[in-house]
């Protein structure tokens with residue numbers, strides 16, 4: 471048994487390094503930037519406000535701000551979210567201040583209700599996870615109704 475093990479280790483390292491060599495030479499070839507004409511022909515980046523995210527929320531209608539909902543949303547936020555989110559300052563997660571100006575209401579609710587899938591399948595959430603050094607958004611198991619109230623509170627953080 472011992473002799474077979476001793477043989478496997480050098481073979482393993484040989485394969486590992488052989489692979490690395492291949493990878494880096496491929497990279498070298500792609501260093502040159504694409505010609506300008508190609509860049510200009512690329513389609514414009516999708517508007518993040520059109521992105522509704524991935525999850526149970528398909529459509530949110532925003533009417534006048536409902537102050538009773540704001541109050542309840544604020545209570546939920548202060549018990550379940552404040553640990554990681556300060557209202558107007560980056561902390562463990564981003565500040566929700568002004569979030570309605572950069573994300574759709576559906577995206578925000580899906581991020582609250584379905585963060586595990588969002589950080590894998592949604593391009594904005596994926597980027598956020600990288601920007602926050604892999605700290606994931608925590609699923610606090612809110613109901614849709616609770617998430618909607620938190621959204622209403624977020625509308626007041628302009």
Ligand code: HEC
Pocket residue numbers: 546547550551552553554555562563564565566569573578581582589595598599602604605606607608610612620
């Ligand atoms: C344990 C820490 C933690 C808790 C608790 C938490 N979050 Fe997060 N949240 C994060 C982190 C970290 C991110 C950014 C990185 C990511 O998405 O993976 C994030 C991202 C978000 C985003 C996206 C923000 C943006 O600017 O796009 C929203 C919305 C959000 N959280 C809402 C909430 C709400 C509402 C609660 C409470 C119900 C909550 N979070 C609780 C850590 C947390």
